[in-house]
Every structure is written in C-alpha cells, then in structure tokens.
Amino acid sequence: MESRAKHGFDGTQGAVNQGKSDLGRKPRSVSVHDIVLRLVALATTLVAAVVIGVAKQTKTVSIQLSPTGPSMPVPVVAKTAYSSAFVYFLVANVIACVYSAISLAISTAKRASRSNLPLLFSIVDIAMVALLFSGNGAAMTFGLLGAHGNSHLQWKKVCNVFEKFCFDVAVAGIVSMLGSLAYVLLVLLAIVSLHKRSP
Amino acid sequence: MESRAKHGFDGTQGAVNQGKSDLGRKPRSVSVHDIVLRLVALATTLVAAVVIGVAKQTKTVSIQLSPTGPSMPVPVVAKTAYSSAFVYFLVANVIACVYSAISLAISTAKRASRSNLPLLFSIVDIAMVALLFSGNGAAMTFGLLGAHGNSHLQWKKVCNVFEKFCFDVAVAGIVSMLGSLAYVLLVLLAIVSLHKRSP
Numbered sequence: 521m522e523s524r525a526k527h528g529f530d531g532t533q534g535a536v537n538q539g540k541s542d543l544g545r546k547p548r549s550v551s552v553h554d555i556v557l558r559l560v561a562l563a564t565t566l567v568a569a570v571v572i573g574v575a576k577q578t579k580t581v582s583i584q585l586s587p588t589g590p591s592m593p594v595p596v597v598a599k600t601a602y603s604s605a606f607v608y609f610l611v612a613n614v615i616a617c618v619y620s621a622i623s624l625a626i627s628t629a630k631r632a633s634r635s636n637l638p639l640l641f642s643i644v645d646i647a648m649v650a651l652l653f654s655g656n657g658a659a660m661t662f663g664l665l666g667a668h669g670n671s672h673l674q675w676k677k678v679c680n681v682f683e684k685f686c687f688d689v690a691v692a693g694i695v696s697m698l699g700s701l702a703y704v705l706l707v708l709l710a711i712v713s714l715h716k717r718s719p
Numbered sequence: 720m721e722s723r724a725k726h727g728f729d730g731t732q733g734a735v736n737q738g739k740s741d742l743g744r745k746p747r748s749v750s751v752h753d754i755v756l757r758l759v760a761l762a763t764t765l766v767a768a769v770v771i772g773v774a775k776q777t778k779t780v781s782i783q784l785s786p787t788g789p790s791m792p793v794p795v796v797a798k799t800a801y802s803s804a805f806v807y808f809l810v811a812n813v814i815a816c817v818y819s820a821i822s823l824a825i826s827t828a829k830r831a832s833r834s835n836l837p838l839l840f841s842i843v844d845i846a847m848v849a850l851l852f853s854g855n856g857a858a859m860t861f862g863l864l865g866a867h868g869n870s871h872l873q874w875k876k877v878c879n880v881f882e883k884f885c886f887d888v889a890v891a892g893i894v895s896m897l898g899s900l901a902y903v904l905l906v907l908l909a910i911v912s913l914h915k916r917s918p
Binding site for chain 2: 602
C-alpha cells in the first residue's frame with residue numbers, strides 16, 4: 521500500500537511511501553514535481569538543440585573588392601558550426617535532452633523506487649546544471665558580441681546583417697535557460713525533500 | 720557529547736551528532752570536507768577575482784593611418800572592463816568569494832548545527848554552481864575568441880598582441896573552475912550525506 525507524504529516538496533527522491541520496505545529503506549514513489557520538471561527539461565533542451573542546430577541564414581551583401589573598383593554582391597552565411605560556443609551550447613543541450621528522456625522514462629516506470637537511482641539522478645542533475653549553465657554563458661557571450669560587437673577589439677556586430685540567425689540564437693538561449701532552471705529546481709527539491717526526511 | 724558518523728561523506732549537512740537533540744532533530748556538526756571545500760572555494764574565487772580584476776596590458780603597436788602615409792606608434796590597452804563577459808566573470812567570482820567567506824565563518828562557528836542553515840547553504844551552493852559555471856562559460860568563450868579570433872566574422876585574434884593579459888585570463892579561468900567544482904562537490908556531498916541519513 522502506498523501513501524504520499526503531504527508535508528512538502530518532493531525532488532528526485534519523491535514522496536515517501538509509508539508502506540513496507542524491501543531493502544531496509546522505505547521505498548519512494550516518484551513525485552509529480554519530478555515528472556513535470558523532467559518533462560520541462562526534456563522539452564526545452566530539445567527545442568533549444570533543434571533551434572540552434574538548424575539555425576542558418578544566407579544573405580547577399582555588397583562588397584567593394586578594391587577602393588576604386590565596383591561593389592559586387594557576395595553571399596555570406598551564418599551558421600552554428602562557425603562558432604565553437606554555439607557548438608558547445610548545442611552539444612550541452614543534446615546531452616541534457618538525452619539524459620532528460622532517459623531519467624523521465626525511468627522515473628515514470630518507477631524503477632527507481634527501491635534502488636540508489638534517485639541518488640544517481642541527483643548527481644547527474646547537478647552535472648546538468650553545470651553543463652547547461654556553462655553552455656548558456658558561452659552562447660550568450662557569443663550572441664551579445666554578434667549583437668553589439670566590441671569596439672575596443674574592432675570586432676564588428678553582425679546581427680544587423682543576420683537578424684534571423686541572431687533571433688534564433690536568442691530563442692534557443694532563453695529556452696535553454698528554462699531547462700537549466702528546471703534542473704536547478706530538481707536538485708533543490710531533492711535536497712529539501714531529503715532534508716525533511718532526515719532525522 | 721558529540722561523535723561523528725563514520726559511514727560516509729558529509730556535505731553541508733555534516734556528520735551526525737549522536738547526542739541529545741534540542742529541536743526534535745539530531746544536531747549536526749560541520750564536517751571536515753565542508754570546511755575544506757569552502758576554503759578551496761574561497762581561495763580560488765578570490766584569486767580568480769583578483770587576477771581578472773587587476774589584469775591590464777598596454778602595448779605600443781604601429782598603425783598606418785593612410786595607405787601611403789607613414790606608420791605611427793599607438794598605445795593600445797587590454798583590460799577587463801572592455802569585455803562584458805570578463806566583467807560578468809569578475810562579478811560572479813566576487814559574489815561566490817563573499818558567500819564562501821560568510822558560509823565558512825558560520826560553518827566553523829558551528830552556528831548551523833541546530834538550524835535550517837545547512838539547507839539554506841545547500842540552496843545557495845546550487846546557485847553558486849549556476850553562477851560560476853555561466854561565468855566560466857562566458858569568460859572562456861571571450862578568451863578563446865581572443866586567442867583564435869573568428870575568421871567567418873572577421874574578428875581577429877588579439878592574444879598575439881596581448882600575451883600577458885590573455886595568460887592572466889587563462890589563469891583566472893582555470894582557478895575559477897576549481898572553485899566551481901568545489902561547489903559542485905559541496906552540493907553532491909550534501910545529497911549523498913542526506914541520502915544515507917534518510918530512512
């Protein structure tokens with residue numbers, strides 16, 4: 521027989537089953553918070569990875585090849601592969617997305633209820649926080665440079681040319697930030713839940 | 720009377736005091752791991768903040784003002800304030816450094832032993848992980864652009880001119896990464912400790 525503890529948050533560890541214990545521990549069911557947050561993480565990292573993965577824009581700009589010569593139309597391309605920061609951001613979101621899917625599948629199957637898997641989930645959740653936030657920091661820095669440039673280093677802004685590409689990067693960054701916050705909440709709720717359960 | 724639990728890691732929550740309880744919970748002493756990791760975090764974020772904060776290099780380069788005119792020596796400066804990524808990195812490390820000092824002082828004074836402060840520490844520790852990793856990602860992206868440039872966007876590398884400044888940035892980045900990992904370990908050990916203590 522299972523009954524959920526009513527007294528607070530349940531992170532990865534989930535609510536406490538008050539019933540019989542098989543392995544000397546009270547078995548734990550997976551909480552609704554856990555499922556919802558992993559779903560949010562899955563959806564946001566998937567959207568962020570897809571948006572940044574397919575982001576590409578080609579524009580034709582006029583370039584004067586010599587000071588006295590005529591200007592010529594030249595196609596210029598912006599794509600994710602041209603920036604190691606965006607590639608890192610993409611890889612980080614793909615890893616987080618795959619892990620979100622795996623942990624969500626296991627959580628919903630309740631296979632973690634009588635094992636050390638909740639602990640393992642929390643450990644990987646922290647790694648996801650570190651991975652996603654470093655990816656967000658990297659992508660945001662490159663995106664801001666694209667939007668504003670850096671006059672001190674004579675790095676010119678490019679978002680006045682590649683508006684659509686920059687918009688895609690901004691969308692991916694915001695969506696990925698939501699996924700990152702979902703993982704922060706997963707770790708937070710796991711700690712709060714464990715803290716309430718500890719004697 | 721206090722005795723430390725021998726059976727594993729102690730994160731923020733520390734080892735379990737087996738003695739009498741004042742508030743319905745067993746009071747907890749602060750573990751050695753906790754003190755050491757907060758010391759490491761304090762030292763590394765302090766060093767990173769100071770190194771990036773004072774990093775500045777002035778070089779004289781020859782610039783030809785017109786195609787036919789003579790080249791003139793012009794002093795050029797590299798400093799942290801010229802990059803919003805480095806400023807964010809600096810602010811992140813200062814915040815983490817101040818928090819490390821405060822949490823270390825409270826931990827060593829053992830004022831957290833019979834309160835919810837260990838839980839509060841864990842919550843802020845997670846925030847530090849997010850803050851520091853996003854700062855590292857930002858600074859690393861700007862640093863790599865300085866070292867290699869981006870040929871697609873015609874952003875030229877500058878580390879061939881500002882070797883010392885780029886070296887300082889690399890040192891600050893590596894040291895800050897150690898501080899970030901210290902906070903990851905603090906959160907991890909808190910969860911492992913709580914997991915072992917939970918029924």
